Amino acid sequence: MDFWSRLIANTPLAENARREAARDPVRRLRRFEKEYGRLLQAWRASANLANDYDAAEEVEEQLQELTHILSDETRRPLPHPCIAFSANKQLYLPIAKIATTSYNEWIIKEAVLFFATLVESEEEAFVESEAFANSLTNLLVKITGANSIRLGSDIEARVVELAFNITTKIRLEPEILPAWFKSPRAGPQEERNQDGRDKFEGRAQKQDFPLFYLLVDYIHHEGKIGDFARTGLLYIIEAASNSVELEQWIVESDLSTLMATGLGALYSQLSGKLVIDYPPHDLPPILAFSDYQPPVPTHDIVPSTSPEFQAHLDVFLSHLIFWQDVLNHCKSVDVKSTLLEHFQIIFLQQLLYPSLLESSDMDGGSSVAVLTYLRQILESLDHPDMINLILHYLLGIPDMGAAASEEVSDSVSKARKRKSMDLATMMAAKVDDAADPLLFTLVDLIHACLRSSSPQTIHVTLQLVSAVLKRHHRYAIMTLVRTENIYGEIAHRTIGAQQQELEFLMSLASGIGGQDNFDDVYATILRDTTSRIENHPCSLKLIAPKVSNTNHKFPGAQDSLPGAPRDVRAHTIRADDPLLTTLLGHFELFFLNPVETNLGITETIFDLAACGFMNVEGWLLRSPEKYIYDADDQYRPMSPEAERDDPEDLNVEDLLSEDPNKIDRINHCRRRPVWSTSELPRFLRILQNLSDEIAGFRESIPRFADLLQQRREAFQIADTIPPPSMRNAQTFPYGSPDQGTPHPVPSSITTSRSTSPSRMGGFEGFAQRLLKDLNDLGAPSRAGSPRSQDYGLSGSLGGYGIGTPSSINRPPPVPPKDGPYDTPSRSGQGMARPFTPANGQKLDEDPIMASQAAAFQAIDQQILARKVGISTKKSSEAAPLQLGGKIGEEPQEEEEGQHEDGDQPPPTPAKDDHSKATPTQSSSISQEEEAQANMLSPPRNEPATPPKDKKVSVSHVLTNVIVLQSFLFELAALVQVRAGLFEEVRYV
Known part of the structure; x- marks a missing residue:
């Protein structure tokens, strides 16, 4: 018989016979029993499967065949005799024993697949059987224990997936929980403590719920393994709401301790010193067109582009999100309170705060590292209790809810009390040695870092401040920002003052010049600003529709912990606020600042003014209390x-x-107050001074308008080219800094650079390629902006119609005045383009013309590479009132001393002794310095260069000028949108 069987094997006759046997339940069962008998025979015949490879291979094949028969049967119509046979004979008992004693990876894999098939069959109540549960958990614990062989990642994934499938069934069918969880028996009545609390004898042990601890061991893993483990653990915690025993067991278990210490271990793996860098092939254009120099990492300073660092950061943030998911799924107050308590004491007080306290700006990157990590934490989380714990502790907010927590302590379970006492005892010594956050808070660290000489420290600090203002504004009031509440009726600006201030901002933008369709640019910025303000966490309570008379207050964040700050009320920034003072101090040196610093400053100022409860009059705009009207007006x-x-x-x-x-009151509100420079807020005066500095640059820098237009069009072309980070993977940190809003969580990148290789400077490499594209293809006119990709969209002018500025369409180009570098290509174009003869002859056909064009480009490159200091052209104070000019027109100057408001111009600042500038400028281009555009390296750990001595390239100035113009549009849009959304303009 064996001869004929071998003869017809692997023939169509054999395949047909196998299919017929699979269809027949009786023959299928007979075959299944036969394969099972062979399995037992092969196992018993071998003394040690770990060393007997032939026997191990035979056992593996028999297990695979059994699993195949069961899997095939589950897809066929009833009856299923093989599954019933497996349940009646408890085949899982010997199979689990075979796998645990084999120490063979492939036998273990097939055994796991066998159990997974039984679980997925949903027949014979396998998951409800206590014997099946004991056998499976014994198998999983032993094959993943310390004494087991090392499993491959694919087998580990199958093991954790099997455990996850069981938790899914427990979640759907809570009645099967007792088969997998053995609740500890309560202690005898006489063993109670004298204070009335139960002596919890049955402290959580692994044998009570082995599946639970198996998942806990894998929650820190990456990929599918970690995903299965974390989700399965979430299902178990969610099931605690249906079982008092499980709820108390989780509180008594060391889940909270393991999660908190695991999070701390992941945080400790992050680099203590960090520099923010970009891949050499993905330098943002806004940095390429500036004096940006890549930082040079050392053996102890890690660049943010390091794949190893990115992997550690991603794992840490994913585990932090898991904490948040656990709290969101947990319906037990006791479990949630235990987790939050361990999060605060073990992670927040023992790790995060000390790392902030010990950070320094003098050691080459520790401040950059910890501030970046804290920002990532705040941007990743949105659970109110976790945010409350972090910011309440780090900002030193007084605990106003301590008394309330004592009142409700009686309702906390006995297990919860004991766990808290154990934690307090364990951490008592460390807590005593820890510094008091009331003595040195996050606010103190932020103010210190904003005064740093390191541009990277200032940049990451501004990002952190912006994140707190944008996402957690109620925590910033009275802590990060010194504010005062406003009671009673708020005297908002009049419609006349609104239009006047909008025209002031637009006149500054028009003075910068340009040849884009700025109506479309402003319309896009207006839509983007509307979205940003509407999405502010404080705005919903102001703009949400009132559905009834009783529903007049929108509910705030649902905090379950005491001490959360109250809802935001009407407030304004105090005059002595150090944050605003520091920001404006940096803002005064706008053109000398690194571009990243300017982007952070403008973003932070916008976030300060975005809250609907913030009164912007007095610090951003003029105060209505100081309006003065001309009697003749x-x-x-x-x-x-x-x-x-x-x-x-x-x-x-x-x-x-x-x-x-009413008509008289309306007419009064439409009057325009006298524009008195002395009554302007410092912020508006700085904007005027920056506009004067641009006028000085325009006179002292040859071809300034043409080079500025070239830079704007270069940004537009760069905006149309998808960066490598968008084609492949996102790049740390949180996208390009030329995008207005950072991404909440960075993604890992695929490129690495352990050292900084020699490469062309930012301008020489990226900018020259873009300028070459400009000359070859021509620059398409596009409503673009270096601050945000959204600004490239086109559309009609939108908004709310509240004091909308007049049209800002550009007029026909005005031919520039003749200068020493005039070229034939400049007539009426405003940009140096390749010279083309009138007959249409191409440059490559006319070597003389090609040589001239190359010479003109070389001159422009020399101009862009030269270093300049602050150059100001003093304009009259009444100049802002000459509104209505179009962007692209040269600003018209008044004779000195002519002021509509009657104010005398401020005295001209004294010139430095070494300066040879004319009365209209404080310094001029250094003709001797023709270094390349990126020779200025940001100072690191050295005293800052005095502003009067600091110089930057012309290319750097041009980029900052475009950033300023974009910011002016954003300010105008902010003022207009706030007026419509929050009804801040008075008409009567």
Whole structure:
């Protein structure tokens, strides 16, 4: 018989016979029993499967065949005799024993697949059987224990996936929990403590719930293994709401301790010193067109582009998100309180705060590292209790809810009390030695880092401040920002002052010049600003529709912990606020600052003013209390004839019928206050001074307008080229700094650079390639901005119509004045383009013309590489009132001493002794310095260069000028959108 069997093997006749046997339940069962008997025979015949490779291979094949038969049967119609046979004979008992004693990776794999098939069959109540549960958990514990062989990642994934499948069934069918969880028996009545608390004899042990601890061991892993483990653990914690025994067991277990210490271990793996860097092939254009120099990492300073660092950061943040998921899924107050308590004491107080306290700006990157990690934490989390713990402790907010927590302590379970006491005892010594956060808070660290000489430290600090203001604004009030509440009626600006201030901002933008369709640019910025303000956490309570008279207050964040700050109220920034003072101090040196610093400053100022409860009058705009009107300046009286041309579409007759004095009040609100420089906030004065500095640059730098237009068009072309980080993977940190809003969580990158290889400077490499594309292809006119990719969108002017600035479309180009570097290509174009003869002859066909074009480009490169200091052109104080000019027009100057508001111009600042500047500029281009554009390296660990001595390249200045113009558009949009959303403009 064996001869004929071997003869017809692997023939169509054999395949047909096998298929027929699979269809017949009786023959299928007979075959299954036969394979099972061979398995037992092979196992018993071998003394040691670990050393008997032939027997181990035969056992593996028999297990594989049994699993195949079971899997095939589950897809066939009833009956399923093989599955029933497995349940009745408890085949899983010997199979589990075979796998645990084999020490063979492939036998273990097939045994796991066998059990997974039984679990997935959903027949014979395998998951409800206590014998099956004991056999499977014994198998999983032994094959993953310390004395087992090392399993491959694929087998480990199958093991954890099997455990996850069981937790899924427990979640769907809570009644099967007793088969997998053995609740400890309560102690006798006489063993109670004298204070009334139960003496919890049955402290959580692994044998009570082995599946639980198996998942806990894998929650820190990456990939599918970690995902299965974390999700399975979430299902178990969620099931605790249906079982008092399980809830108390989790509280008594060391889950919270393991999770907190595991999070701390992952945090400790992060580099203590960090520099923010970018891959050489993915340098953002806004940095390439500046004096940016890549940092040079050392053996102890890690670049942010390191794949190893990225992997550690991703794992840490993923585990932090797991903490948040656990709290979101947990319905037990006791379990949640235990987790939060361990998170605060073990991770927050013992690791995170000491790392902030010990960081320094003088050791080459520890401040950069810890501030970056804290920002990533705050941007990754949104659970109110976790945010409350972190910011409440680090900002030194007084604990206002301590008394309330004592009142409810009686309701906390006995296990919860004991766990808290054990934690307090364990950490008593460490807590005593720890520094008091009330003595040195995160606010102190932020103020110190903003005064740093390291641009990277300032940059990451501004990012952290922006994240707190943007996402957790109520914690920043009275801590990070010194504010004062406003009670009663708020005196907002009038419509006349609103239009005046909008035109002031737009006049500054128009003075910068340009030849784009700035109507489309501003419309896009207006839409983006509207979205940003509407998405502010404080805005929803102001703009949410009132569905009823009783529902007049939108509920705030649902905090379960005491001590959370109250809801935000109407407030404004105090005059002595150190944060705003420091920001404006950096803002005054706008053109000398690194571009990253300027982006951080403008973003932070925007976030300060984005809250709907923040009163911007007084620090961002003029205070209505200081409005002064000219007695001769009377607004045109309203009449029915003028009603047709009225932009507000007011019905005069209806107004008169309502209130005879209403027209007078409306006319009064439409009057424009006297623009007095002495009454302007410091912020607006700085904007005016920066505009004066641009005027000085325009006079002292040859071809300034042409080079500025070239730079703008270069940004537009760079915006159309997808960066490598968008084509492959996102690059740390959180996208390019030229994007207005950072991404919440960085992604790992595929490139690495252990050292900084020699490469072309930012401008020489990236910028020259873009300028070459400009000359070859021509620059398409596109509404783009270096601050945000969204600014490239086109659309009609939107908004709320509250004091919308007049049209800012560019006029026909004005031919520039003749200068020493005029070229034939400049006539009416505003940009140096390749010279093309009138007959259309190409440059490569005319070597003379090609040589001239190359010479002109070389001159431009020399201009861009030269170093300049702050150059100011003092304009009259009344210049901002000459509004209505178009962007692209040269600003018209007044004779000195002519001021509409009657103010005298401030005295001209004294010149340095070494300066040979004319009366219209404080310094000029250093003709001797023709170094390349990126020779200025940001100072690191050295005293800052005095502003009067610091010089940057012309290329750097041009980039900052474009950033400033974009910021002016954002400010105008901010003022306009706030007026419409929050009703900040008075008409009567």
